[in-house]
Amino acid sequence: MAEALRRVLNAGCAARPGEDGAAGPPLLLLGAPRSAQTSLLFAAALEAAGEGRGSVLFVTRRPLQSLPLSTPTAREHWRLQKVRFQYPSSIQELLQLLASAHEAPAPTPSLLLLDGLEEYLAEDPSAQEAAYLAALLLDTAAFFSHRLGANGSCGLVVALETQKEAEADAPHLALLKRYFPAQCRLQPDALGLGQHCCLRASLELGKLSPRTEWSVSFLPCGEMKVTPWLAQASKLSPEKKDSSAGSQSLTLGCDNLPGPGSPSDGILTSETGADSKT
Amino acid sequence: MAVALPEVVEELLSEMAAAVRDSARIPDELLLSLEFVFGSSAIQALDLVDRESVTLISSPSGRRVYQVLGSSGKTYTCLASCHYCSCPAFSFSVLRKSDSLLCKHLLAIYLSQLLRNCQQLHVSDKQLTDLLMEDTRRIKGAAGTWTSKTEA
Numbered sequence: 001m002a003e004a005l006r007r008v009l010n011a012g013c014a015a016r017p018g019e020d021g022a023a024g025p026p027l028l029l030l031g032a033p034r035s036a037q038t039s040l041l042f043a044a045a046l047e048a049a050g051e052g053r054g055s056v057l058f059v060t061r062r063p064l065q066s067l068p069l070s071t072p073t074a075r076e077h078w079r080l081q082k083v084r085f086q087y088p089s090s091i092q093e094l095l096q097l098l099a100s101a102h103e104a105p106a107p108t109p110s111l112l113l114l115d116g117l118e119e120y121l122a123e124d125p126s127a128q129e130a131a132y133l134a135a136l137l138l139d140t141a142a143f144f145s146h147r148l149g150a151n152g153s154c155g156l157v158v159a160l161e162t163q164k165e166a167e168a169d170a171p172h173l174a175l176l177k178r179y180f181p182a183q184c185r186l187q188p189d190a191l192g193l194g195q196h197c198c199l200r201a202s203l204e205l206g207k208l209s210p211r212t213e214w215s216v217s218f219l220p221c222g223e224m225k226v227t228p229w230l231a232q233a234s235k236l237s238p239e240k241k242d243s244s245a246g247s248q249s250l251t252l253g254c255d256n257l258p259g260p261g262s263p264s265d266g267i268l269t270s271e272t273g274a275d276s277k278t
Numbered sequence: 279m280a281v282a283l284p285e286v287v288e289e290l291l292s293e294m295a296a297a298v299r300d301s302a303r304i305p306d307e308l309l310l311s312l313e314f315v316f317g318s319s320a321i322q323a324l325d326l327v328d329r330e331s332v333t334l335i336s337s338p339s340g341r342r343v344y345q346v347l348g349s350s351g352k353t354y355t356c357l358a359s360c361h362y363c364s365c366p367a368f369s370f371s372v373l374r375k376s377d378s379l380l381c382k383h384l385l386a387i388y389l390s391q392l393l394r395n396c397q398q399l400h401v402s403d404k405q406l407t408d409l410l411m412e413d414t415r416r417i418k419g420a421a422g423t424w425t426s427k428t429e430a
Contacts, residue, residue, distance in 0.1 A: 092414065099410035099414075102337060102403055102407070103339070103404065127373060128364075129414065131362060131369070131373050135361070136410070138357075139358070139359045139360060139362075142359030142360070143340070143359070175373055178373070179360065
């Protein structure tokens with residue numbers, strides 16, 4: 001899936017690699033709690049849904065409280081209709097969902113998203129069970145790719161909440177990284193505080209590949225703005241027209257961002273409130 | 279299998295595959311290299327292949343999974359798309375201690391592919407699901423004893 005997320009992050013600039021339909025390696029999306037992981041996954045889902053290569057399977061433990069309906073792409077109902085949501089309530093149900101994926105009716109997903117892996121890991125599975133979950137996620141995406149055949153491959157992105165400082169204690173993280181060599185980390189960016197919530201997204205496709213970084217900011221109007229990290233230091237919003245991307249700046253309701261707590265939380269809560277009417 | 283092996287292993291396996299294609303046998307020096315990389319697992323894996331212990335199970339959906347009949351008579355499930363085996367050595371030596379690349383069952387799968395003596399079995403889609411889930415029940419059942427054994 002790395003490719004689907006990269007497309008979302010790359011929407012703000014001209015470079016759009018990976019147009020050949022390749023899904024990229026399976027990706028682990030790491031970030032502190034409330035670092036907009038759900039919003040980014042959702043943006044990736046809508047992006048992939050617009051590509052005309054099949055549907056999207058969005059797996060999460062509980063239904064999203066509100067869909068970011070202010071997103072221009074989300075208002076295109078045909079996109080949302082291509083996203084199938086599944087809510088396995090336990091690790092056992094999640095394993096069952098993956099193990100029986102080949103029994104599910106068509107269409108075959110071209111993107112498999114799992115939000116909130118930490119909620120399943122909170123059930124304290126053994127290392128072997130956690131490894132089996134990771135391996136079965138990869139196997140399910142590989143099966144979907146096999147079924148898509150010449151129509152491309154199925155991407156996989158798994159979001160896991162973890163504090164960078166406490167990463168050594170995060171259960172099974174080393175084991176997960178073995179199955180997910182590509183990782184994208186979301187970190188709050190101190191510079192952004194005050195005006196709007198700002199995150200730094202760092203994508204590494206493997207141990208030897210270079211790191212790519214973006215700045216993701218949530219503007220008061222509820223929009224999500226993505227700019228390449230270096231570019232945003234000098235100029236905040238390079239207004240390049242990229243009509244094929246169709247989503248140069250994505251408007252998201254930031255549903256998973258904030259309850260009150262930190263300064264940035266407060267700002268975003270009010271944004272979400274302003275959005276909720278639309 | 280999509281999960282990458284170290285280049286040196288990839289190279290060794292492709293050399294072995296080429297040797298099998300050309301002369302239907304694997305030269306001793308390649309077998310020695312295999313043993314050098316995988317230690318005693320190499321001989322054990324070759325033994326499993328000799329006994330035709332590797333079965334590729336597929337369902338009409340096109341999904342596939344491997345089963346390897348271990349030397350103890352136990353059957354282990356291995357995924358076809360990435361490195362995972364339900365045997366204790368995989369959990370311990372590969373995942374936990376990272377001192378082996380593969381367990382002997384996964385190595386046997388690679389070897390049976392290049393020696394083309396993998397057994398084939400077709401099952402229904404439902405049976406394949408049960409097979410994949412059977413594994414999670416076994417993990418659950420084994421988890422208790424495994425923890426106490428390793429912490430002792």
